Amino acid sequence: MKVKRFVAANMQLALKMVSAELGADAVIVSSRRTDEGMEVVASSEMLDTTDTNKQSELDRQLRLQRELEAAKQAARSSAALRQSQFDAVGAGTSEPGTESRIQNTPTSDISDARREVARMQAEKQQAEETYQTRLQEMQGELRELKDWLVSHQGSAWDTRRPLTWQQSQLWQRCQDIGLEPAWADRVVSMSDQSGDLEQAWKSALSVIQSDLPLLPQGVLEKGGVIALVGPTGAGKTTTLGKIAARFVQHNGPDSVAFVTLDNYRMAAHDQLQAFARILGVEMKVVLQNGDLAKTLTTLRNKKLVLIDSAGLASQDPHFSSQLSMLKQAGADVRKFLVLPLTSQARCLQENYEHFKPAGLNGCIFTKLDECFSLGAGLSVAALTRLPLALITDGPHIPDDLHYPDTGRLVNLAEQMARMARTRWQAAEAMNMATQQQSFQHGV
Known part of the structure:
Protein backbone atom coordinates (compact mmCIF):
# COMPACT_ATOMS: atom_id res chain seq x y z
CA MET A 1 0.00 0.00 0.00
CA LYS A 2 1.35 3.40 -1.02
CA VAL A 3 -0.17 6.48 0.62
CA LYS A 4 0.65 10.08 -0.23
CA ARG A 5 -0.54 13.58 0.66
CA PHE A 6 -1.10 16.12 -2.10
CA VAL A 7 -1.67 19.87 -1.79
CA ALA A 8 -2.88 22.01 -4.70
CA ALA A 9 -4.70 25.27 -5.33
CA ASN A 10 -7.95 23.46 -6.04
CA MET A 11 -9.49 19.98 -6.08
CA GLN A 12 -9.11 19.52 -9.84
CA LEU A 13 -5.36 20.11 -9.73
CA ALA A 14 -5.05 17.86 -6.70
CA LEU A 15 -6.83 14.99 -8.49
CA LYS A 16 -4.52 15.40 -11.50
CA MET A 17 -1.53 15.13 -9.18
CA VAL A 18 -3.02 11.97 -7.60
CA SER A 19 -3.60 10.36 -11.01
CA ALA A 20 -0.10 11.22 -12.24
CA GLU A 21 1.57 9.89 -9.08
CA LEU A 22 -0.55 6.85 -8.10
CA GLY A 23 -2.39 6.04 -11.34
CA ALA A 24 -6.01 6.05 -12.41
CA ASP A 25 -6.96 3.35 -9.86
CA ALA A 26 -5.88 5.41 -6.85
CA VAL A 27 -8.34 5.71 -3.95
CA ILE A 28 -9.04 9.07 -2.23
CA VAL A 29 -8.75 8.50 1.51
CA SER A 30 -9.61 12.04 2.67
CA SER A 31 -9.72 15.64 1.49
CA ARG A 32 -9.88 19.03 3.26
CA ARG A 33 -9.17 22.70 2.66
CA THR A 34 -6.16 24.15 4.50
CA ASP A 35 -4.28 27.43 4.53
CA GLU A 36 -1.98 25.97 1.87
CA GLY A 37 -4.86 25.02 -0.40
CA MET A 38 -6.79 21.80 -1.03
CA GLU A 39 -5.23 18.79 0.76
CA VAL A 40 -5.96 15.32 -0.65
CA VAL A 41 -4.75 12.05 0.87
CA ALA A 42 -4.73 9.16 -1.63
CA SER A 43 -3.82 5.47 -1.52
CA SER A 44 -2.74 3.02 -4.22
CA GLU A 45 -5.30 0.45 -3.00
CA MET A 46 -8.71 0.25 -1.35
CA LEU A 47 -8.56 0.56 2.42
CA ASP A 48 -10.88 -1.66 4.43
CA THR A 49 -12.14 0.25 7.44
CA THR A 50 -12.22 -2.96 9.46
CA ASP A 51 -8.50 -3.60 8.87
CA THR A 52 -6.78 -1.93 11.83
CA ASN A 53 -3.32 -2.83 10.54
CA LYS A 54 -3.87 -0.95 7.28
CA GLN A 55 -5.38 2.01 9.14
CA SER A 56 -2.36 2.17 11.45
CA GLU A 57 -0.03 2.00 8.45
CA LEU A 58 -1.99 4.79 6.78
CA ASP A 59 -1.79 7.04 9.88
CA ARG A 60 1.91 6.34 10.25
CA GLN A 61 2.72 7.17 6.63
CA LEU A 62 0.68 10.40 6.81
CA ARG A 63 2.46 11.41 10.01
CA LEU A 64 5.83 10.73 8.40
CA GLN A 65 4.91 12.77 5.34
CA ARG A 66 3.75 15.74 7.44
CA GLU A 67 6.90 15.63 9.56
CA LEU A 68 9.01 15.34 6.43
CA GLU A 69 7.31 18.34 4.85
CA ALA A 70 7.70 20.36 8.06
CA ALA A 71 11.39 19.48 8.25
CA LYS A 72 11.90 20.41 4.61
CA GLN A 73 10.12 23.73 5.19
CA ALA A 74 12.27 24.44 8.22
CA ALA A 75 15.40 23.64 6.26
CA ARG A 76 14.32 25.91 3.42
CA SER A 77 13.52 28.74 5.84
CA SER A 78 16.86 28.43 7.59
CA ALA A 79 18.72 28.30 4.29
CA ALA A 80 16.84 31.34 2.99
CA LEU A 81 17.56 33.30 6.17
CA ARG A 82 21.25 32.56 6.11
CA GLN A 83 21.44 33.33 2.40
CA SER A 84 19.76 36.71 2.90
CA GLN A 85 22.10 37.51 5.76
CA PHE A 86 25.16 36.62 3.73
CA ASP A 87 23.85 38.67 0.80
CA ALA A 88 23.31 41.61 3.07
CA VAL A 89 26.84 41.43 4.43
CA GLY A 90 28.33 41.03 0.97
CA ALA A 91 26.45 44.09 -0.28
CA GLY A 92 27.85 46.20 2.56
CA THR A 93 24.49 47.02 4.09
CA SER A 94 24.49 48.57 7.46
CA GLU A 95 21.15 47.23 8.64
CA PRO A 96 21.30 47.38 12.39
CA GLY A 97 21.63 44.01 14.09
CA THR A 98 22.48 42.15 10.95
CA GLU A 99 25.85 40.92 12.11
CA SER A 100 24.48 40.05 15.51
CA ARG A 101 21.70 37.92 13.96
CA ILE A 102 24.28 36.07 11.85
CA GLN A 103 26.43 35.45 14.88
CA ASN A 104 23.45 34.42 17.02
CA THR A 105 21.96 31.99 14.40
CA PRO A 106 22.88 28.41 15.38
CA THR A 107 25.16 26.94 12.71
CA SER A 108 23.73 23.42 13.26
CA ASP A 109 20.11 24.27 12.31
CA ILE A 110 20.47 23.33 8.66
CA SER A 111 22.51 20.24 9.44
CA ASP A 112 19.94 19.06 11.98
CA ALA A 113 17.10 19.63 9.55
CA ARG A 114 18.88 17.72 6.82
CA ARG A 115 19.59 14.84 9.18
CA GLU A 116 15.93 14.77 10.15
CA VAL A 117 14.89 14.70 6.50
CA ALA A 118 17.32 11.89 5.77
CA ARG A 119 16.08 9.94 8.79
CA MET A 120 12.46 10.24 7.77
CA GLN A 121 13.22 9.31 4.17
CA ALA A 122 15.11 6.23 5.34
CA GLU A 123 12.22 5.27 7.63
CA LYS A 124 9.74 5.64 4.79
CA GLN A 125 11.96 3.60 2.46
CA GLN A 126 12.21 0.87 5.08
CA ALA A 127 8.42 0.84 5.47
CA GLU A 128 8.01 0.50 1.69
CA GLU A 129 10.49 -2.38 1.57
CA THR A 130 8.68 -4.11 4.44
CA TYR A 131 5.39 -3.73 2.60
CA GLN A 132 6.82 -5.18 -0.62
CA THR A 133 8.32 -8.11 1.28
CA ARG A 134 5.01 -8.89 2.96
CA LEU A 135 3.20 -8.58 -0.36
CA GLN A 136 5.54 -11.11 -2.00
CA GLU A 137 5.08 -13.47 0.92
CA MET A 138 1.30 -13.21 0.60
CA GLN A 139 1.48 -13.87 -3.17
CA GLY A 140 3.61 -16.93 -2.53
CA GLU A 141 1.12 -18.22 0.03
CA LEU A 142 -1.71 -17.73 -2.48
CA ARG A 143 0.21 -19.73 -5.11
CA GLU A 144 0.80 -22.51 -2.62
CA LEU A 145 -2.89 -22.51 -1.73
CA LYS A 146 -3.82 -22.70 -5.43
CA ASP A 147 -1.45 -25.62 -5.98
CA TRP A 148 -2.85 -27.35 -2.91
CA LEU A 149 -6.44 -26.99 -4.09
CA VAL A 150 -5.60 -28.29 -7.59
CA SER A 151 -3.44 -31.13 -6.30
CA HIS A 152 -6.17 -32.49 -4.05
CA GLN A 153 -8.50 -32.84 -6.99
CA GLY A 154 -6.25 -35.64 -8.18
CA LEU A 212 4.86 -45.30 -28.97
CA PRO A 213 5.91 -48.86 -29.94
CA LEU A 214 6.99 -49.33 -33.56
CA LEU A 215 7.99 -52.35 -35.59
CA PRO A 216 11.31 -51.97 -37.41
CA GLN A 217 10.77 -50.72 -40.94
CA GLY A 218 10.93 -53.41 -43.59
CA VAL A 219 7.71 -55.36 -43.16
CA LEU A 220 7.05 -55.13 -46.89
CA GLU A 221 10.56 -55.96 -48.01
CA LYS A 222 10.84 -58.88 -45.58
CA GLY A 223 7.95 -60.83 -47.10
CA GLY A 224 6.55 -63.95 -45.40
CA VAL A 225 2.94 -64.71 -44.49
CA ILE A 226 0.84 -61.77 -43.30
CA ALA A 227 -2.78 -61.92 -42.15
CA LEU A 228 -4.90 -58.83 -41.61
CA VAL A 229 -7.71 -58.91 -39.06
CA GLY A 230 -10.08 -56.18 -37.94
CA PRO A 231 -13.63 -54.89 -38.04
CA THR A 232 -15.74 -54.60 -41.18
CA GLY A 233 -14.96 -51.42 -43.09
CA ALA A 234 -11.52 -50.95 -41.52
CA GLY A 235 -9.84 -51.16 -44.92
CA LYS A 236 -8.25 -54.60 -44.69
CA THR A 237 -8.71 -55.59 -48.36
CA THR A 238 -7.59 -52.20 -49.70
CA THR A 239 -4.51 -52.31 -47.45
CA LEU A 240 -3.69 -55.80 -48.76
CA GLY A 241 -3.89 -54.44 -52.31
CA LYS A 242 -1.45 -51.63 -51.42
CA ILE A 243 1.03 -54.02 -49.80
CA ALA A 244 0.81 -56.42 -52.75
CA ALA A 245 1.26 -53.65 -55.34
CA ARG A 246 4.35 -52.31 -53.54
CA PHE A 247 5.87 -55.80 -53.35
CA VAL A 248 5.07 -56.61 -56.98
CA GLN A 249 6.88 -53.45 -58.11
CA HIS A 250 10.12 -54.74 -56.62
CA ASN A 251 9.77 -58.53 -56.90
CA GLY A 252 7.30 -59.24 -59.74
CA PRO A 253 3.77 -60.75 -59.72
CA ASP A 254 4.94 -64.34 -59.31
CA SER A 255 6.29 -63.52 -55.84
CA VAL A 256 2.90 -62.68 -54.31
CA ALA A 257 -0.29 -64.64 -53.56
CA PHE A 258 -3.65 -63.75 -52.01
CA VAL A 259 -5.60 -66.00 -49.62
CA THR A 260 -9.08 -65.10 -48.38
CA LEU A 261 -11.01 -66.54 -45.46
CA ASP A 262 -14.08 -64.37 -46.10
CA ASN A 263 -16.83 -66.77 -47.17
CA TYR A 264 -19.57 -65.18 -45.12
CA ARG A 265 -20.60 -62.16 -47.20
CA MET A 266 -22.04 -61.88 -50.70
CA ALA A 267 -19.46 -60.75 -53.25
CA ALA A 268 -16.82 -60.87 -50.50
CA HIS A 269 -14.12 -61.96 -52.96
CA ASP A 270 -14.84 -59.44 -55.70
CA GLN A 271 -12.47 -56.66 -54.57
CA LEU A 272 -9.61 -59.03 -53.80
CA GLN A 273 -10.12 -60.84 -57.12
CA ALA A 274 -9.97 -57.48 -58.88
CA PHE A 275 -6.64 -56.73 -57.20
CA ALA A 276 -5.34 -60.18 -58.12
CA ARG A 277 -6.36 -59.76 -61.77
CA ILE A 278 -4.86 -56.27 -62.08
CA LEU A 279 -1.59 -57.22 -60.38
CA GLY A 280 -1.41 -60.64 -62.06
CA VAL A 281 -0.99 -62.54 -58.79
CA GLU A 282 -2.41 -65.89 -57.66
CA MET A 283 -5.43 -66.05 -55.34
CA LYS A 284 -6.84 -68.92 -53.27
CA VAL A 285 -10.07 -69.19 -51.27
CA VAL A 286 -10.24 -71.20 -48.04
CA LEU A 287 -13.74 -72.54 -47.48
CA GLN A 288 -15.54 -72.57 -44.16
CA ASN A 289 -13.86 -74.94 -41.70
CA GLY A 290 -11.15 -75.42 -44.31
CA ASP A 291 -7.47 -76.04 -43.70
CA LEU A 292 -5.53 -72.81 -43.95
CA ALA A 293 -2.24 -74.48 -43.11
CA LYS A 294 -2.65 -76.87 -46.07
CA THR A 295 -3.42 -73.97 -48.42
CA LEU A 296 -0.29 -72.15 -47.28
CA THR A 297 1.75 -75.27 -47.98
CA THR A 298 0.81 -75.03 -51.65
CA LEU A 299 2.18 -71.46 -51.71
CA ARG A 300 5.65 -72.11 -50.32
CA ASN A 301 7.28 -70.77 -53.44
CA LYS A 302 5.78 -67.31 -52.89
CA LYS A 303 7.87 -64.65 -51.17
CA LEU A 304 4.78 -62.89 -49.80
CA VAL A 305 1.41 -64.41 -48.95
CA LEU A 306 -1.34 -62.00 -47.86
CA ILE A 307 -4.36 -63.39 -45.97
CA ASP A 308 -7.66 -61.48 -45.94
CA SER A 309 -10.18 -62.23 -43.17
CA ALA A 310 -13.81 -61.39 -42.54
CA GLY A 311 -14.68 -58.66 -40.07
CA LEU A 312 -16.96 -60.78 -37.92
CA ALA A 313 -18.47 -59.79 -34.59
CA SER A 314 -17.48 -61.79 -31.53
CA GLN A 315 -21.07 -63.09 -31.25
CA ASP A 316 -20.95 -64.47 -34.79
CA PRO A 317 -20.70 -68.29 -34.70
CA HIS A 318 -18.20 -68.23 -37.58
CA PHE A 319 -15.78 -65.94 -35.72
CA SER A 320 -14.36 -68.70 -33.53
CA SER A 321 -13.79 -70.99 -36.54
CA GLN A 322 -11.94 -68.24 -38.42
CA LEU A 323 -9.84 -67.57 -35.30
CA SER A 324 -9.03 -71.28 -35.02
CA MET A 325 -7.83 -71.42 -38.65
CA LEU A 326 -5.43 -68.53 -38.04
CA LYS A 327 -4.05 -70.16 -34.89
CA GLN A 328 -3.63 -73.55 -36.51
CA ALA A 329 -1.70 -72.01 -39.41
CA GLY A 330 1.30 -71.74 -37.10
CA ALA A 331 3.56 -69.05 -35.66
CA ASP A 332 4.93 -68.20 -39.12
CA VAL A 333 1.76 -66.26 -39.86
CA ARG A 334 2.15 -62.68 -38.65
CA LYS A 335 -1.19 -61.18 -37.70
CA PHE A 336 -1.81 -57.42 -37.83
CA LEU A 337 -4.85 -55.66 -36.43
CA VAL A 338 -6.22 -53.02 -38.83
CA LEU A 339 -7.59 -50.01 -36.93
CA PRO A 340 -9.46 -47.19 -38.70
CA LEU A 341 -8.49 -43.86 -37.12
CA THR A 342 -11.99 -42.55 -37.77
CA SER A 343 -13.40 -44.81 -35.02
CA GLN A 344 -14.02 -43.71 -31.47
CA ALA A 345 -11.58 -44.63 -28.73
CA ARG A 346 -13.93 -47.14 -27.13
CA CYS A 347 -14.49 -48.88 -30.48
CA LEU A 348 -10.74 -49.21 -31.05
CA GLN A 349 -10.29 -50.65 -27.57
CA GLU A 350 -13.07 -53.18 -28.12
CA ASN A 351 -11.59 -54.18 -31.48
CA TYR A 352 -8.26 -54.89 -29.79
CA GLU A 353 -9.92 -57.05 -27.12
CA HIS A 354 -12.01 -58.76 -29.81
CA PHE A 355 -9.06 -59.87 -31.98
CA LYS A 356 -6.43 -60.23 -29.25
CA PRO A 357 -6.95 -64.04 -29.00
CA ALA A 358 -5.64 -64.36 -32.58
CA GLY A 359 -2.13 -63.62 -31.29
CA LEU A 360 -1.45 -60.17 -32.72
CA ASN A 361 2.03 -59.12 -33.86
CA GLY A 362 1.27 -55.48 -34.53
CA CYS A 363 -1.28 -53.01 -35.84
CA ILE A 364 -1.90 -50.93 -38.97
CA PHE A 365 -3.58 -47.52 -38.90
CA THR A 366 -5.90 -46.74 -41.82
CA LYS A 367 -7.88 -43.66 -42.95
CA LEU A 368 -5.43 -41.13 -41.56
CA ASP A 369 -6.62 -38.68 -44.21
CA GLU A 370 -10.21 -38.89 -42.91
CA CYS A 371 -9.64 -38.54 -39.18
CA PHE A 372 -9.62 -35.42 -36.97
CA SER A 373 -7.82 -36.84 -33.93
CA LEU A 374 -4.95 -39.27 -33.56
CA GLY A 375 -5.11 -39.62 -29.80
CA ALA A 376 -7.38 -42.65 -29.66
CA GLY A 377 -5.31 -44.74 -32.09
CA LEU A 378 -2.01 -43.76 -30.50
CA SER A 379 -3.42 -44.61 -27.07
CA VAL A 380 -4.37 -48.13 -28.12
CA ALA A 381 -0.88 -48.78 -29.44
CA ALA A 382 0.81 -47.32 -26.35
CA LEU A 383 -1.41 -48.89 -23.68
CA THR A 384 -1.54 -52.36 -25.27
CA ARG A 385 2.13 -52.20 -26.35
CA LEU A 386 0.96 -53.32 -29.80
CA PRO A 387 3.65 -52.05 -32.20
CA LEU A 388 2.60 -49.94 -35.16
CA ALA A 389 3.71 -51.38 -38.50
CA LEU A 390 2.10 -49.34 -41.31
CA ILE A 391 -0.13 -46.33 -41.95
CA THR A 392 -2.44 -45.63 -44.87
CA ASP A 393 -3.67 -42.13 -45.68
CA GLY A 394 -5.68 -42.30 -48.90
CA PRO A 395 -7.17 -44.47 -51.65
CA HIS A 396 -4.21 -44.42 -54.04
CA ILE A 397 -2.48 -47.76 -54.59
CA PRO A 398 0.32 -48.19 -53.63
CA ASP A 399 1.29 -44.56 -52.91
CA ASP A 400 -0.83 -44.03 -49.79
CA LEU A 401 1.04 -46.61 -47.72
CA HIS A 402 3.82 -45.54 -45.33
CA TYR A 403 6.03 -46.66 -42.51
CA PRO A 404 5.20 -44.70 -39.35
CA ASP A 405 7.34 -41.89 -37.95
CA THR A 406 6.61 -41.13 -34.29
CA GLY A 407 7.82 -37.53 -34.48
CA ARG A 408 5.50 -36.71 -37.38
CA LEU A 409 2.58 -38.51 -35.76
CA VAL A 410 2.92 -36.59 -32.49
CA ASN A 411 3.29 -33.25 -34.31
CA LEU A 412 0.24 -34.05 -36.44
CA ALA A 413 -1.76 -34.99 -33.34
CA GLU A 414 -0.94 -31.63 -31.73
CA GLN A 415 -1.78 -29.74 -34.94
CA MET A 416 -5.15 -31.48 -35.14
CA ALA A 417 -5.88 -30.51 -31.52
CA ARG A 418 -5.00 -26.87 -32.20
CA MET A 419 -7.16 -26.80 -35.34
CA ALA A 420 -10.08 -28.33 -33.47
CA ARG A 421 -9.73 -25.78 -30.67
CA THR A 422 -9.64 -22.94 -33.22
CA ARG A 423 -12.76 -24.26 -34.96
CA TRP A 424 -14.65 -24.48 -31.67
CA GLN A 425 -13.58 -20.97 -30.68
CA ALA A 426 -14.68 -19.61 -34.05
CA ALA A 427 -18.01 -21.44 -33.79
CA GLU A 428 -18.55 -20.10 -30.27
CA ALA A 429 -17.76 -16.56 -31.41
CA MET A 430 -20.22 -16.88 -34.30
CA ASN A 431 -22.88 -18.23 -31.96
CA MET A 432 -22.41 -15.37 -29.51
CA ALA A 433 -22.52 -12.82 -32.35
CA THR A 434 -25.75 -14.36 -33.67
CA GLN A 435 -27.33 -14.29 -30.21
CA GLN A 436 -26.34 -10.66 -29.74
CA GLN A 437 -27.81 -9.65 -33.10
CA SER A 438 -31.02 -11.52 -32.28
CA PHE A 439 -31.24 -9.73 -28.95
CA GLN A 440 -30.67 -6.33 -30.54
CA HIS A 441 -33.39 -6.95 -33.10
CA GLY A 442 -35.76 -8.25 -30.44
CA VAL A 443 -35.94 -11.78 -31.83
Missing part, protein backbone atom coordinates in the same frame (compact mmCIF):
# COMPACT_ATOMS: atom_id res chain seq x y z
CA SER A 155 -6.16 -37.30 -11.58
CA ALA A 156 -9.42 -38.19 -13.27
CA TRP A 157 -7.95 -41.65 -13.89
CA ASP A 158 -6.18 -42.21 -10.58
CA THR A 159 -7.55 -40.05 -7.77
CA ARG A 160 -5.07 -41.48 -5.30
CA ARG A 161 -2.18 -39.56 -6.88
CA PRO A 162 -2.55 -35.78 -6.61
CA LEU A 163 -1.50 -33.43 -9.41
CA THR A 164 0.25 -30.11 -9.13
CA TRP A 165 -1.12 -27.12 -11.03
CA GLN A 166 1.43 -27.62 -13.85
CA GLN A 167 0.67 -31.35 -14.03
CA SER A 168 -3.04 -30.63 -14.30
CA GLN A 169 -2.35 -28.27 -17.22
CA LEU A 170 -0.24 -30.93 -18.98
CA TRP A 171 -2.94 -33.53 -18.35
CA GLN A 172 -5.56 -31.27 -19.91
CA ARG A 173 -3.41 -30.74 -23.00
CA CYS A 174 -3.06 -34.51 -23.35
CA GLN A 175 -6.84 -34.69 -23.25
CA ASP A 176 -7.05 -32.08 -26.01
CA ILE A 177 -4.87 -34.31 -28.19
CA GLY A 178 -7.23 -37.20 -27.43
CA LEU A 179 -5.02 -39.40 -25.27
CA GLU A 180 -6.73 -41.91 -23.04
CA PRO A 181 -6.70 -40.83 -19.34
CA ALA A 182 -4.49 -43.75 -18.30
CA TRP A 183 -1.82 -42.86 -20.83
CA ALA A 184 -2.14 -39.14 -20.14
CA ASP A 185 -1.48 -39.83 -16.47
CA ARG A 186 1.64 -41.82 -17.36
CA VAL A 187 2.89 -39.16 -19.76
CA VAL A 188 2.49 -36.41 -17.15
CA SER A 189 4.26 -38.39 -14.45
CA MET A 190 7.21 -39.17 -16.77
CA SER A 191 7.67 -35.64 -18.18
CA ASP A 192 10.32 -33.20 -16.96
CA GLN A 193 8.63 -30.36 -15.07
CA SER A 194 11.67 -28.44 -13.84
CA GLY A 195 11.01 -25.55 -16.27
CA ASP A 196 7.94 -23.51 -17.18
CA LEU A 197 4.73 -24.91 -18.65
CA GLU A 198 5.82 -24.74 -22.31
CA GLN A 199 9.10 -26.53 -21.57
CA ALA A 200 7.20 -29.16 -19.61
CA TRP A 201 4.82 -29.62 -22.54
CA LYS A 202 7.74 -30.18 -24.92
CA SER A 203 9.00 -32.82 -22.52
CA ALA A 204 5.53 -34.43 -22.44
CA LEU A 205 5.45 -34.58 -26.26
CA SER A 206 8.86 -36.28 -26.18
CA VAL A 207 7.49 -38.83 -23.71
CA ILE A 208 4.51 -39.50 -25.99
CA GLN A 209 6.86 -39.97 -28.92
CA SER A 210 9.19 -42.35 -27.09
CA ASP A 211 6.28 -44.30 -25.58
